[in-house]
Amino acid sequence: MSYRHDFTGHTTNLRPIAPVEWRQLEHVLLAHWQTAGSSGATGHYVSANPRLSIFFNDMSSVSAISEAAPRKLARAIFVPAGMTLDTSFSKPLTFAHLDIHIDHAWAVRFLSAGVTRQRAVEILDRPVDRSDITEIEPMARALVGEIRDPRRHDLFASSLATCLLSGVLDIGTAEPDPGNARLTAAQMRKVARRFETGGGRRLSLSEMAQTVGLSESWFSQVFRNTTGKTPHQWQLENRVGQARDLLVGSDLSVADIADRLGFSDQSHLTRTFRRHVGETPASWRRRNR
Incomplete structure (x- = not known):
């Protein structure tokens, strides 16, 4: 039993x-x-x-x-x-x-x-x-x-x-199959604005879905249909992009940039940055300044 x-x-x-x-x-x-x-x-x-x-x-x-x-x-x-x-x-x-x-x-x-x-x-x-x-x-x-x-x-x-x-139980009604449904341009702008307002810190799936008034399961699927990426992948790429901007446009240390963008520490940012860009933040900064 x-x-x-x-x-x-x-x-x-x-x-x-x-x-x-x-x-x-x-x-x-x-x-x-x-x-x-x-x-x-x-x-x-x-x-x-x-x-x-x-x-x-x-x-x-x-x-x-x-x-x-x-x-x-x-x-x-x-x-x-x-x-x-x-x-x-x-x-x-x-x-x-x-x-x-x-x-x-x-x-x-x-x-x-x-x-x-x-x-x-x-x-x-x-x-x-x-x-x-x-x-x-x-x-x-x-x-x-x-x-x-x-x-x-x-x-x-x-x-x-x-x-x-x-x-x-309060389960709610079944949602239709999202199929090839996509977010509208206005909805994507709302999500991007919410992300940018947070200074590059990671949003939860719930926060992203609430921004456009959708359930988490529906939002996750239509977001992927729209961008070709999961919400997590999309945010990570954008956070790396913001890290590149800060590396070139500011004198903040790599550790300070990691803290500003919500990475757990400098090592976390370095691993993520290398995976997406192919080199460490420090070497990328030296080459692009």
């Missing part, structure tokens, strides 16, 4: 009204709880793995606190790994819920089929609340049925769990 359960929960005035029902799959642990809480009941929960909870009752009388401000407990919540969740009951309540405890590494691989790995990690680091579970509640109830009476292959229960996960 890939999933290793590491969950801690402390409650007061909450009690199960039926034995917990659970089922272990390769990458997830499924648990169905039926619980009663009195007015003033509290819960404190934290897990080393992300988890998804679907509630089959109106939970608006329960206050939930995580890293955000206090809010009403939604019908479906996704809690990232390591994030604490505290709940407080304002009135007596009997309720049932499905918990899906998820192996984080598997979840990253699962989401990476549709988005970049970096984006998958970002999605799993963000809590999500869903008040409307109309479309996913039937799947959640079907999964409870498979916990109680596993009549089908594990693949069926696992597929229901992944459908619920993708239905609750």
Whole structure:
């Protein structure tokens, strides 16, 4: 089994009204709880793995606190790994819920089929609340049925769990294939201006994409279609170009130029410069002055 359960929960005035029902799959642990809480009941929960909870009752009388401000407990919540969740009951309540405890590494691989790995990690680091579970509640109830009476292959229960996960997470819509799409001249000017404003220091892919209002994955592809280079290659060539200008047009030392352009040190600039120009900055300066 890939999933290793590491969950801690402390409650007061909450009690199960039926034995917990659970089922272990390769990458997830499924648990169905039926619980009663009195007015003033509290819960404190934290897990080393992300988890998804679907509630089959109106939970608006329960206050939930995580890293955000206090809010009403939604019908479906996704809690990232390591994030604490505290709940407080304002009135007596009997309720049932499905918990899906998820192996984080598997979840990253699962989401990476549709988005970049970096984006998958970002999605799993963000809590999500869903008040409307109309479309996913039937799947959640079907999964409870498979916990109680596993009549089908594990693949069926696992597929229901992944459908619920993708239905609750804030993944966004799929982007069209960029094909031969390119940045416009105006967009390229914006990117170049943003780079120049930074004094030659490297921009992150996110910063470059935000400059023209595109997602990172789409920007990366259309930028390459436009320039024939990756954003990293393009920036590196431009930084080397700025280094050449400073070597000829200023008295700054190679170390000072490296610092100004955001290279880690003089050696880093020297290695990069030699790779692109064919000689060290010092020898190139002597030959071109």
